[in-house]
Amino acid sequence: MTRRRLVVDEIARVEGEGALDLEIEAGRVTQARLRIFEPPRLFEALLRGRDHREAPDIAARICGICPVAYQLGAAQAMEQALGVRVGPAVRSLRRLLYCGEWIESHALHIVLLHAPDFLGYPDGMRMARDHPAAVEAGLALKRFGNDVLRTLGGREIHPVNVRVGGFHRWPRAAELEPLAARATAARAQALQLLRWASHFDFPAFERDYEFVAMRAPDGYPLNEGRIVSSAGIDIDLAEFDRHFAEHQVAYSTALHAGIRGRGAYLVGPLARYALNFDRLPAEVQALAREAGLGPVCRNPFRSILVRAIEVIYACGEIERLIADLRRRSAPPVSPIALRAAIGQGCTEAPRGLCHHRYEIDATGTIAGARIVPPTSQNQASIEADLRDLAGRHLETSDEDLRALCERAIRNHDPCISCSAHFLTLSVRGR
Amino acid sequence: MSTPARPTLAVWKFASCDGCQLSLLDAEADLLALGDRVDIAHFAEATSHVAPGPYDLSLVEGSVATARDAARILAIRAQSKRLVTIGACATAGGIQALRNFANTAELLAAVYPDPRTLDVLAEVTPIRAHVPVDFELPGCPVDRGQLLEVIAAMLAGRPPAIATHSxxxxxxxxxxxxxxxxxxxxxxxxxxxxxxxxxxxxxxxxxxxxxxxxxxxxxxxxxxxxxxxxxxxxxxxxxxxxxxxxxxxxxxxxxxxxx
Structure with missing residues (x-):
């Protein structure tokens, strides 16, 4: 009986530290594991005893790639707990800030992490020698996203302006207008990337995912909405725990999340796109079709195209939001009256749904925290991808199969640094 | 055997959020220029290409929280001509070091069903608690311009121009x-x-x-x-x-x- 064991000790071009174990026995994949050995950082425990106002900045440190996701999730959860309703100007500015993060994160993944897989390079730097125009467009786009973050938040990584109740400082018109002026060029660069990537050779591979994403009354979902799935879930974000549960696996420092009674599901660009295609403007839908995408994409290798579509959308949103903000005056920070309460916040991080739940006492001190990041939700689906894909390529050499499996992981842009911080969360409060 | 024409650079991750390494990827045009001037020999977040040590310059992000990492930093130091810590975690423990002030055993017992399977040290420590460090760059995250200055200075063998005032x-x-x-x-x-x-x-x-x-x-x-x-x-x-x-x-x- 033949038995093959393939190991990738360090998965490259992902955020954080993970390894891959694959076991094939008698012509069958018997095990496919994304093994996360990123040291647990125990954020949930560290948040306990801190003031609720500190949560956005502390939670941001979970991830240097998508800090705004954590800042907004934490701020919105605290606002919900305290009955604070921020107005339309704050909501627009938060969406604008988040567009910057989506562009920065997606451009990084498209051009430096994902595209090299399709063109056979070890990294974006080496790919740049042969594909200078695409890499330059991607880096310029990434710079634009970063400049949105820097303008609104003071710096790209761990920006400082988000607070419970609003923003510390409202941006001046003279700061916003140059961003609006650059959004058109950025959109053209994103379109250039979409068209470039649409010619890649995509492995024929589709999976029947249950997609989970947010959905709002209007617009593509970023910082607000209900939670919906392709199998009929349609819930308020406060009902998250009734439908989703996390469990611990011995080989990973990150939790696996599943839908109660069903198991694996997928969050992120493919899920958002499939569940919100009708929320994209007609011209963006047309660009997606031109790039070969239907209203639903079940091939994770093609997620690079969906990310490009989302960047195109985000560039358009930046123009629209700045126009909206032009009409609004700077709102005061919403007043806060402390009370003991539980609050939940949920947003669409670049990698997918990110759910926060906090318990605060009457002095505003955090008594409990639980954050479910996108990558821990996707782990089960990533492993299912690996089993399925490896099962179709059993004749492939070890080296090629290993490379293919690494690609299958990178398709989902996993943020391993984020996912590992929540092992603690499994155990508390359930 | 010829000596390598370009100095080798390695980037290593310990317990951290990835943000300081991302500062390097955020250098964008400067990153491409850097890729021409140095041989990036290990930088898992950016490249699948891996070259064996020794390395002229190692940049270390993150703090030490596990026995595995405590051993790993010794091996990295042994392979590195110069070693620089980048960011608050590597330099000052980072936010995860807050657990040093709680009872770690109690904390773990409270949060893990089976803490025995966990490789977690009693304290989270900065890199200098384990190995000599040639330069420590602070910040959560580091400033991108300062990071590029430190890399340039280290490769040139001069002290980095980093102000120490408030x-x-x-x-x-x-x-x-x-x-x-x-x-x-x-x-x-x-x-x-x-x-x-x-x-x-x-x-x-x-x-x-x-x-x-x-x-x-x-x-x-x-x-x-x-x-x-x-x-x-x-x-x-x-x-x-x-x-x-x-x-x-x-x-x-x-x-x-x-x-």
Whole structure:
């Protein structure tokens, strides 16, 4: 009986530290594991005893790639707990800030992490020698996203302006207008990337995912909405725990999340796109079709195209939001009256749904925290991808199969640094 | 055998958020230029290409939280001609070092069904607690310009031009009115290492100390200034014990009781 064991000790071009174990026995994949050995950082425990106002900045440190996701999730959860309703100007500015993060994160993944897989390079730097125009467009786009973050938040990584109740400082018109002026060029660069990537050779591979994403009354979902799935879930974000549960696996420092009674599901660009295609403007839908995408994409290798579509959308949103903000005056920070309460916040991080739940006492001190990041939700689906894909390529050499499996992981842009911080969360409060 | 034409650079990750490594990827055009000037021999977040050591320069992000990592940093040091820590985690423990001030055994028992399977050290420590470090660059995250300066200086064999004064000096340079004196806002600027460019006061809030202590920080003087503003002792200690809690004088000054 033949038995093959393939190991990738360090998965490259992902955020954080993970390894891959694959076991094939008698012509069958018997095990496919994304093994996360990123040291647990125990954020949930560290948040306990801190003031609720500190949560956005502390939670941001979970991830240097998508800090705004954590800042907004934490701020919105605290606002919900305290009955604070921020107005339309704050909501627009938060969406604008988040567009910057989506562009920065997606451009990084498209051009430096994902595209090299399709063109056979070890990294974006080496790919740049042969594909200078695409890499330059991607880096310029990434710079634009970063400049949105820097303008609104003071710096790209761990920006400082988000607070419970609003923003510390409202941006001046003279700061916003140059961003609006650059959004058109950025959109053209994103379109250039979409068209470039649409010619890649995509492995024929589709999976029947249950997609989970947010959905709002209007617009593509970023910082607000209900939670919906392709199998009929349609819930308020406060009902998250009734439908989703996390469990611990011995080989990973990150939790696996599943839908109660069903198991694996997928969050992120493919899920958002499939569940919100009708929320994209007609011209963006047309660009997606031109790039070969239907209203639903079940091939994770093609997620690079969906990310490009989302960047195109985000560039358009930046123009629209700045126009909206032009009409609004700077709102005061919403007043806060402390009370003991539980609050939940949920947003669409670049990698997918990110759910926060906090318990605060009457002095505003955090008594409990639980954050479910996108990558821990996707782990089960990533492993299912690996089993399925490896099962179709059993004749492939070890080296090629290993490379293919690494690609299958990178398709989902996993943020391993984020996912590992929540092992603690499994155990508390359930 | 020929000697390599370009110096080799390696980037290593320990317990961290990836943000400081991302600062390098955020260098964009400068990153491509750097890729031409150095041989990036190990940088898992950016490339699948891996070359064996020794390395001319190792950049280390993150703090040491596991026995595996405590062994790994020794091996990395042995392979590195120069080793630089990048960011608050590697330099001052980072936010995860807050668990040093709780009872780790109790904490683990409370949160893990089976803590025996976990490789977690009693304390989270900065890199210098394990190996000699050639230069420590503070910041949560590091400033991109400072990071490029440190890389250039290390490869040239000269000391990096990194100011060691407080954030207060940067507020003056930026022309920001002092939020502590003029508005009575709790600000850690007077004890915090410069480097960010005094972002927080420019965004109408107090500095929250993410660059860690300046060279001659005086937390006792800060305590008096904050007390005059009527800020509770607990709030001051909590502010000092946040992003850089494993480094003196923040470590002692932020402790629940005076040592």
């Amino acid at each position: 954030v207060c000096v940067e507020c003056k340079q930026r022309g920001t009115t002092c939020v502590l004196v003029a508005r009575g806002v709790a600000c850690l600027g007077p004890v915090t290492h410069a480097g960010c460019g005094a972002i927080c006061p420019a965004y109408d809030r107090g500095c929250y100390g993410c660059f860690g202590p300046m060279e001659t920080a005086d937390p006792a003087a800060l305590a008096k200034a904050w007390a005059r503003l009527g800020i509770a002792d607990r709030e001051r200690r909590r502010a000092l014990h946040a992003y850089c809690p494993a480094i003196e004088p923040f470590r002692s000054a932020g402790a629940e009781r005076d040592p």
